[in-house]
Amino acid sequence: MNNKIKTPAVDRLFAAIHSLESIDECYIFFEDVCTVNEILSLAQRFEVAGMLRQKKTYMEIAQKTGASTATISRVNRSLNYGNDGYDMVFARIGEPE
Numbered sequence: 001m002n003n004k005i006k007t008p009a010v011d012r013l014f015a016a017i018h019s020l021e022s023i024d025e026c027y028i029f030f031e032d033v034c035t036v037n038e039i040l041s042l043a044q045r046f047e048v049a050g051m052l053r054q055k056k057t058y059m060e061i062a063q064k065t066g067a068s069t070a071t072i073s074r075v076n077r078s079l080n081y082g083n084d085g086y087d088m089v090f091a092r093i094g095e096p097e
Helices: 008-018 023-033 036-053 058-065 068-082 083-095
Strands: none
Touching: 008 058, 023 036, 023 058, 036 058, 036 068, 036 083
16 A cells, blocks of 8 residues: 555545445546546546456557557556555456456
8 A cells, every 4th residue: 555645634535435325426426526537537547457457458458448558558557566456346346348
């Protein structure tokens, strides 16, 4: 875990996210907290991670998601050297199809 982001404010934000009870509540909260582009960027990274786990090529991923190769590379680095957060979530919600 990155101690640079571990602050009381971030703890409170994550507690707020953890309190959400449905997808609809997530839409309501995140539309207030984030810009549309921020939400779409997070969703894009998550989709990129799933496609990388499926062994798709950078070219396939870029064409399907519109992500830059820099974004794909950054997500790939997180998958290979990060905290296994993507894998934890994929295990809980099911592997990407």
